[in-house]
Amino acid sequence: MKRAAFPLVLLMIFTLLLGGCFGQKTPEDVVGDLSGTLDKMEGYKSQAVLTMETGTTPMEYDVQVWYEKPTNYRVALTSKQRGITQIILRNDEGVFVLTPHLKKSFRFQSGWPENNGPLYLYETLARSIIDDSERQMKMDDKQYVFEVKANYSGNRSLTKQKIWLTEDFKPTQAEIMDSSMNPLVKINFTEFVFNPTFEKNAFDKDHNMNTTSLPSVPTMGKATGEGVQEQPSSQFGVIVPTYMPEGVQQGDIEPVTRDGERVVVLKYKGAYNYNLHESRPTAASVSYEQGMPVNLGFTIGVLAQTGENQRQLTWELDGVEFTLTGDLPEEEMVNVAQSTYGVGGK
Numbered sequence: 001m002k003r004a005a006f007p008l009v010l011l012m013i014f015t016l017l018l019g020g021c022f023g024q025k026t027p028e029d030v031v032g033d034l035s036g037t038l039d040k041m042e043g044y045k046s047q048a049v050l051t052m053e054t055g056t057t058p059m060e061y062d063v064q065v066w067y068e069k070p071t072n073y074r075v076a077l078t079s080k081q082r083g084i085t086q087i088i089l090r091n092d093e094g095v096f097v098l099t100p101h102l103k104k105s106f107r108f109q110s111g112w113p114e115n116n117g118p119l120y121l122y123e124t125l126a127r128s129i130i131d132d133s134e135r136q137m138k139m140d141d142k143q144y145v146f147e148v149k150a151n152y153s154g155n156r157s158l159t160k161q162k163i164w165l166t167e168d169f170k171p172t173q174a175e176i177m178d179s180s181m182n183p184l185v186k187i188n189f190t191e192f193v194f195n196p197t198f199e200k201n202a203f204d205k206d207h208n209m210n211t212t213s214l215p216s217v218p219t220m221g222k223a224t225g226e227g228v229q230e231q232p233s234s235q236f237g238v239i240v241p242t243y244m245p246e247g248v249q250q251g252d253i254e255p256v257t258r259d260g261e262r263v264v265v266l267k268y269k270g271a272y273n274y275n276l277h278e279s280r281p282t283a284a285s286v287s288y289e290q291g292m293p294v295n296l297g298f299t300i301g302v303l304a305q306t307g308e309n310q311r312q313l314t315w316e317l318d319g320v321e322f323t324l325t326g327d328l329p330e331e332e333m334v335n336v337a338q339s340t341y342g343v344g345g346k
Contacts, residue, residue, distance in 0.1 A: 027137040037169045038126045043068040047191035059297040063120045072203040086300045091203045108291035243339035247271030274326020298341040
């Protein structure tokens with residue numbers, strides 16, 4: 001009896017081992033399941049901390065993302081250094097960059113985020129995994145860890161990214177690295193919920209501009225005795241960027257008047273030719289025919305292609321509006337913009 005049972009035991013052990021081997025998912029199986037999850041989801045809410053080390057000073061953001069299929073987005077970015085919240089909003093009216101504490105908004109027509117999605121969007125992470133045929137995957141503490149190509153047009157130094165997903169495909173963290181595998185952008189997710197419910201006005205521009213859940217930050221105006229902020233005057237010191245691309249020289253600084261407002265124009269010539277306009281606009285809302293939001297680290301800018309080799313980047317800092325125009329590549333435009341942060345006016 002014992003001899004007759006021995007082959008049966010071996011067969012059972014072999015069957016269990018064989019079943020275990022075939023039960024393990026291949027990377028292709030996992031990516032297929034991830035693609036199915038992405039297609040089936042109706043939306044999500046996430047909370048995360050974003051750390052950017054691409055500029056001269058590391059920047060940290062609290063990031064809240066709401067997405068409702070197919071095209072409603074609300075991204076609230078709160079700078080930990082400045083305590084200011086800005087919102088990127090997409091609804092049926094267009095794409096907006098809102099600065100609630102200043103009651104200011106940029107509106108523009110754009111394919112964002114489909115044409116250049118940022119790291120903090122779930123679909124950006126998922127698509128970068130699905131679309132990279134050379135992806136690498138391993139398991140670490142019951143999480144899928146993917147190493148894939150980074151495809152962010154604004155910064156050519158970002159070449160690789162690592163993405164951590166739970167077994168039910170919720171993101172826990174991600175990193176974008178340079179060619180030496182040094183992490184330059186990190187995001188840690190503290191909360192992620194698939195298919196949540198949203199209030200009817202969750203993606204309404206006016207509701208988000210007047211929301212009371214954002215930090216209250218005073219403008220650069222002078223406070224009155226009643227605690228009401230006076231609007232700043234059109235006068236301001238000229239802010240000179242500390243960064244210039246190699247082969248570029250600063251030219252004239254010209255004060256001009258445009259639509260009744262004082263504008264200062266800084267001119268640059270050489271390997272690239274560009275102008276920087278600085279003003280204190282009184283208009284609460286500005287519209288552009290095209291563009292996409294760009295996270296500059298200290299604020300959100302609007303980048304637009306205005307010609308075959310011409311671009312325009314607009315941003316606001318402490319009530320001063322900057323417009324950079326010229327033949328600079330996107331990465332160099334961002335470098336110039338970032339170098340205006342923390343610079344006193346002259």
